[in-house]
Amino acid sequence: MPFPPSLPSLSHLARRRLALYLTTLLLITGQPLLAQDASPTTEQAPALAEITLPTSLPAAPVIAPAETGQYVLEFNRSPVVGNRLRFSGIYDEQRLHFTRPRNWTAKSVKVLLRYRHSAALYATRSNLTVLINGTSIGSLPLNQPMGEIGDAVLEVPADLLQDDNELVLAALQNNSPTCTQDPFDPSLWTEVLPDSKLVFDYQPQAVTPDFSQFPYPLFDTLSLQPNRVAYLQPIKADSPWLTATARLQTYLGRTALYRPLDTRLVRNLEELAAEERLVILGTPAQQPALADLTLPFALKDGKFVDDAGKPVPPESGLLMWATAADDSSPVLVITGNGEAGVAKAVQYLVQPQDQQIATGHGVVVNQAAELPPLPPRQWPGYLPEENDFLLTDLTGPNRQPLDEVTVRGSHSPAMEIDFKALPDDRLLRGSKMRLSYSYGPQINPLTSLVDVELDGVSITGERLTEVKGANRRTLEVDLPGDRVTPTSKLQVNFRLDPRERRSCSRVTDQQLWGTIHSDTSFSLKRTAITHLPDLDLFKTGYPFTAPQDLSTTAVILPDAPTNTDVTVLLELAERLGRLSAADSVQLAVYQPGDLPQTARDEKNLVAIGPQSRFPLPELLSEEGFALRGSGTRQWGNTQVQPLPDGEGLMKSVISPWNSQRVVLALSGRDDIGLAQVTDLLRHDPLFYQIEGDTVLVSAQVPNPDPYISADYRLATLRQSPQVQLATTTPYPWLWQVTRHNWMFIVPATVALALLLYGAAQSAMRRSGE
Known part of the structure; x- marks a missing residue:
C-alpha cells in the first residue's frame, strides 16, 4: 500500500x-483513508463562438386568436366522480379541480348541476351549496320528490376564476325538522350525476411566444383539451435527428405527467391543423421548409448567417419561434448549421434549470451544461436512498415535500403518504416507522384511536387515552416489507370521538383535532434485488428509467425507419418521460449501423420495428414466443401460421451481450401489428395491464376505445427464465x-x-x- x-x-x-x-x-x-492525487482538476471552459446578433429583428411572431367558442367540461372527466358524486351523513363535501387555459378570457361560466337525493331529507333543513375558490355562488334546497332528478344552472362570476380553480359541493342533510339524531343514518344521501358540467363561453387571446415561458405555447399545462404536437419529417431520419426528437418528446412527457398529449408526424406545413403546435427540428439541409418561415436569422446558401453575413458556427444551436397555418399555430424551430448545434439546442431545452436564462423569440445556444449522471437509485417521488429519513424527505402527488398536517372532526380524512418502494427494493424484517403525533382535549378515551394502514390494510393502532390531550406521542409501527410495492401508500387515520355528545351540534365534533408531525421518522432495512425479465416492472419504467435521466437506455430503429417506427419511438419516449423525473435527458437512439459496441454491451436496449425490418432479428427467434419466417409463430413446441397476423408484440429478454441488462422488443408481423404497440404505450388502461415477459395486443373493433375492455385483446405470456440480479454495489x-x-x-x-x-x-x- x-x-x-x-x-x-x-x-x-x-x-x-x-x-x-x-x-x-x-x-x-x-475504502482507503488516504489516496494520492486527490486534489480535483479544473477543466478549462471552451471558448465560445462570437456571433453578431441581428440589430433589426423582424417583428415577434403573434399567434392569431381563434374565434369565440364554448367548451363543455363534464364532471365525469374527473376520476373522483365515476358514476356519481355521493354525499353521506349530516354534512359532507366533495372537491373538483379545473384549470383555465392561459390564452382564454372567460366571457361567462355556468355550472349545470343534475342531482337526486333521498326522499327522507327534510327540505327546509337540507341544501346543496356550490362554492368556487371559496366563494359561494348559490345553494339549492333538496326538495325533489322521490325518484326525480333536479336541474340547476348557477352563474360563476368571471372575476372568481384563476389559473387553477377549485369547485366545492357541500351537502347539509337532515331528516328531522328539529334534530337528526344519527349522523350515520343511511337515508342521509345526495348524488350529483356525472353528466353535470361546467360550460365556458370564452374568447381566445393573441399569444406572442417567448422562451421565458417555455414550454408554453408548445405545451399548455393549464389546457382543458389534449395538447396536440406535430413533428415535421426531415429529408432523412438519421440517428442524431432521432435522438434529438426522442429527447424532446421525453421532456414533453415529463411536462405532461398525467395530462393528455397527442403527437403525430406531418410531411409538410400544409398538413398542419389550426391551433396544432409544430416542431421543426434539424439543419436547413434536413428541413427545407425553414426557408418558408419568417425567422430572426437569415438563410443564405442553405446556412443561417449572423448580422455580419457570416455563417453561424455549426456547433452553435438556434432556437426560434414562428407561426404557420395562417398564423394560428405556433412553430418551434430547433436548428443550427450542424448536427452538433441542433443537439446542443435540444439539450438546452430539456434541462429546466437552463431555461431560466432565456427570453425573446430567438436564442443562440453556444454552450449547454453537461450535468453529471444520476445515481441509479435516486428516484424522485419514491423512497429515499438512505435507510433513515424523515416525513419531510417524502413528497406528495405534486412532488412537493410533505409537512406536518392537522385534521379535525370525527370523520376527518386520512393523511395519505406515497410510500413507493424502488422497483428493486426488498424491505426486510425490522423496518419501522416512528409516528410522531399530537391530539387535542375532549376526546373519548374509550372509543378514540390513531391507526396506520398500508394500501388500505391496517397495520397497527393505538388508543388515545388522555382526556386533556397529548403532545408529541410516538407510535412505533413495524412495516411489513413484503407488502411494500412501487405503488404503495401509507394512511394515518385519527378516529376521534367526542367525550360528550350534544344533539344537533357540530361544536363537539369540530373541536377535535389530531396532528401528524414532520419529525415522523422511518428506519428501513432493505436489500436491492430484482428478477428480470419482468414487464410488470416496466410499469414504473424499470430498468430503463434507472437512472432517471435515461443515461443507460438506448433505442434501436431500422436503417430506414417508417412513420410507424418513428411514431412508436415517440410514444415510447413520452411514456419514459411520464415515468421519470430528472433535470436532463440522456436517451440515445441509434440505427443498426451506428450502434456502438459500448452501447450494445453496457445499456438496456429497446428495439423497434416490424419482423421483416427488426434491427435485432435474433431476439424475435430466441426462447419464449418467437416470430419466424413464412408467417410462423412459435410458443414452446407449438407452431401456428395465423392469417392475418395483426397483433403487436412487446417482449423482454435478458441481453445476450450483458447478463445485467435487458432488451425490450417492440414489434409485430408488419406495420399494422406494430401500430398496436403504439396504442399499448399510449393508453394507460392498456399499458398498466402488461406483465409476464411477453405481451400480445390487438384491436378487436375498427375504432377501439381503451376504456372498454372488449375493444382490445391482451395476451400475457411467460416462459423465459428469470434471472436474479443484485442492483447495488456489494x-x-x-x-x-x-x-x-x-x-x-x-x-x-x-x-x-x-x-x-x-x-x-x-x-x-x-x-x-
Whole structure:
C-alpha cells in the first residue's frame, strides 16, 4: 500500500505498523483513508463562438386568436366522480379541480348541476351549496320528490376564476325538522350525476411566444383539451435527428405527467391543423421548409448567417419561434448549421434549470451544461436512498415535500403518504416507522384511536387515552416489507370521538383535532434485488428509467425507419418521460449501423420495428414466443401460421451481450401489428395491464376505445427464465459479516489488536537478530 507523501520522517517500524493499521481499516470499511492525487482538476471552459446578433429583428411572431367558442367540461372527466358524486351523513363535501387555459378570457361560466337525493331529507333543513375558490355562488334546497332528478344552472362570476380553480359541493342533510339524531343514518344521501358540467363561453387571446415561458405555447399545462404536437419529417431520419426528437418528446412527457398529449408526424406545413403546435427540428439541409418561415436569422446558401453575413458556427444551436397555418399555430424551430448545434439546442431545452436564462423569440445556444449522471437509485417521488429519513424527505402527488398536517372532526380524512418502494427494493424484517403525533382535549378515551394502514390494510393502532390531550406521542409501527410495492401508500387515520355528545351540534365534533408531525421518522432495512425479465416492472419504467435521466437506455430503429417506427419511438419516449423525473435527458437512439459496441454491451436496449425490418432479428427467434419466417409463430413446441397476423408484440429478454441488462422488443408481423404497440404505450388502461415477459395486443373493433375492455385483446405470456440480479454495489465481505453481528465487533477488535501486536513483536525480534 503506498504511503502518503506527507509522512517521510516516520521510522521503518512505525511505517510498518501504520501499514498494518491502514490495511485492517481497509478490510473493514472497503475504502482507503488516504489516496494520492486527490486534489480535483479544473477543466478549462471552451471558448465560445462570437456571433453578431441581428440589430433589426423582424417583428415577434403573434399567434392569431381563434374565434369565440364554448367548451363543455363534464364532471365525469374527473376520476373522483365515476358514476356519481355521493354525499353521506349530516354534512359532507366533495372537491373538483379545473384549470383555465392561459390564452382564454372567460366571457361567462355556468355550472349545470343534475342531482337526486333521498326522499327522507327534510327540505327546509337540507341544501346543496356550490362554492368556487371559496366563494359561494348559490345553494339549492333538496326538495325533489322521490325518484326525480333536479336541474340547476348557477352563474360563476368571471372575476372568481384563476389559473387553477377549485369547485366545492357541500351537502347539509337532515331528516328531522328539529334534530337528526344519527349522523350515520343511511337515508342521509345526495348524488350529483356525472353528466353535470361546467360550460365556458370564452374568447381566445393573441399569444406572442417567448422562451421565458417555455414550454408554453408548445405545451399548455393549464389546457382543458389534449395538447396536440406535430413533428415535421426531415429529408432523412438519421440517428442524431432521432435522438434529438426522442429527447424532446421525453421532456414533453415529463411536462405532461398525467395530462393528455397527442403527437403525430406531418410531411409538410400544409398538413398542419389550426391551433396544432409544430416542431421543426434539424439543419436547413434536413428541413427545407425553414426557408418558408419568417425567422430572426437569415438563410443564405442553405446556412443561417449572423448580422455580419457570416455563417453561424455549426456547433452553435438556434432556437426560434414562428407561426404557420395562417398564423394560428405556433412553430418551434430547433436548428443550427450542424448536427452538433441542433443537439446542443435540444439539450438546452430539456434541462429546466437552463431555461431560466432565456427570453425573446430567438436564442443562440453556444454552450449547454453537461450535468453529471444520476445515481441509479435516486428516484424522485419514491423512497429515499438512505435507510433513515424523515416525513419531510417524502413528497406528495405534486412532488412537493410533505409537512406536518392537522385534521379535525370525527370523520376527518386520512393523511395519505406515497410510500413507493424502488422497483428493486426488498424491505426486510425490522423496518419501522416512528409516528410522531399530537391530539387535542375532549376526546373519548374509550372509543378514540390513531391507526396506520398500508394500501388500505391496517397495520397497527393505538388508543388515545388522555382526556386533556397529548403532545408529541410516538407510535412505533413495524412495516411489513413484503407488502411494500412501487405503488404503495401509507394512511394515518385519527378516529376521534367526542367525550360528550350534544344533539344537533357540530361544536363537539369540530373541536377535535389530531396532528401528524414532520419529525415522523422511518428506519428501513432493505436489500436491492430484482428478477428480470419482468414487464410488470416496466410499469414504473424499470430498468430503463434507472437512472432517471435515461443515461443507460438506448433505442434501436431500422436503417430506414417508417412513420410507424418513428411514431412508436415517440410514444415510447413520452411514456419514459411520464415515468421519470430528472433535470436532463440522456436517451440515445441509434440505427443498426451506428450502434456502438459500448452501447450494445453496457445499456438496456429497446428495439423497434416490424419482423421483416427488426434491427435485432435474433431476439424475435430466441426462447419464449418467437416470430419466424413464412408467417410462423412459435410458443414452446407449438407452431401456428395465423392469417392475418395483426397483433403487436412487446417482449423482454435478458441481453445476450450483458447478463445485467435487458432488451425490450417492440414489434409485430408488419406495420399494422406494430401500430398496436403504439396504442399499448399510449393508453394507460392498456399499458398498466402488461406483465409476464411477453405481451400480445390487438384491436378487436375498427375504432377501439381503451376504456372498454372488449375493444382490445391482451395476451400475457411467460416462459423465459428469470434471472436474479443484485442492483447495488456489494459491501466488502467483512462489512457484510459484521453489520448483522455488531455485538461481536468489540471482542473481535480486541482479538485483532492482540494478533497484530503479537505479529509486530515477532517481526521486531526477527529484525533484531
